[in-house]
Amino acid sequence: MFEDLKPHIKELRIRLINSVIAIAIGFFICFAYYEPILEWMMIPAKEALPVNSQMVAVEIQETFFTAMKVAFFAGFVLVLPYVFWQMWLFLAPGLYDNEKKLIIPFVFFATLMFLVGASFAYCIVVPVGFSFLINFGSAVVTVLPSIGMYVGFFTKLMLGFGIAFEMPVITFFLAKIGIVDDKMLKEFFRYAIVLIFILSAILTPPDVVSQLLMAGPLTLLYGVSIYIAKIFNPAPKDEEE
Numbered sequence: 001m002f003e004d005l006k007p008h009i010k011e012l013r014i015r016l017i018n019s020v021i022a023i024a025i026g027f028f029i030c031f032a033y034y035e036p037i038l039e040w041m042m043i044p045a046k047e048a049l050p051v052n053s054q055m056v057a058v059e060i061q062e063t064f065f066t067a068m069k070v071a072f073f074a075g076f077v078l079v080l081p082y083v084f085w086q087m088w089l090f091l092a093p094g095l096y097d098n099e100k101k102l103i104i105p106f107v108f109f110a111t112l113m114f115l116v117g118a119s120f121a122y123c124i125v126v127p128v129g130f131s132f133l134i135n136f137g138s139a140v141v142t143v144l145p146s147i148g149m150y151v152g153f154f155t156k157l158m159l160g161f162g163i164a165f166e167m168p169v170i171t172f173f174l175a176k177i178g179i180v181d182d183k184m185l186k187e188f189f190r191y192a193i194v195l196i197f198i199l200s201a202i203l204t205p206p207d208v209v210s211q212l213l214m215a216g217p218l219t220l221l222y223g224v225s226i227y228i229a230k231i232f233n234p235a236p237k238d239e240e241e
Helices: 002-031 034-048 062-078 080-094 103-135 147-164 167-176 182-187 189-203 208-232
Strands: none
Touching: 002 034, 002 062, 002 080, 034 062, 034 103, 034 147, 062 080, 062 147, 080 103, 103 147, 103 167, 103 208, 147 189, 147 208, 167 208, 182 189, 182 208, 189 208
16 A cells, blocks of 8 residues: 555655745745835734834844745745646646646636735735734733734735635635535535634634634635536536435
């Protein structure tokens, strides 16, 4: 059995190495431009900060490690299409020839949905969540948020929403190869809601506002996924009755 898995493990290792090399290249490119990237990341925070508040570096090494976080996040997004391409190449050997032709739509829509999710987080979730957290108790204390903690907060939400918005793309792929259909997704709906709220609690800060801002769109995307499965792999009529 282990011998049968060896080719798959070898292929996985190749794809992981290629992805890591690409992310490393993206990291070094973005590290050279981390300051404008950081300025862009701080726009939602600056708009939400109370009067007389500002970002600070609490520790001596904080600015350096923050720059590394920024470069890693930006580098990952920069090479994301290549990472999705490597994922597809790992899965391709187990697909039929007509399914292998879906590589370009998969890479395009997987990248697009990640960017849509990240944009939703940037434009709505980060400003609302950060404003709620930072203004809570600001009448009593002067808020001086750490730049390192903010970047961690920012990247966690951006990556979390980007990955979460891949749900329709994954559903399309699984429906095309016949693994899921609309009936299965409908029956799993009640459990999916529970998992969505658990995932939202893990991927967002510990406040109800941010969790609801993730759980709401994810629930909607699950409904869209059911519709996608119904189009590309509908359950037989006798099973729906």
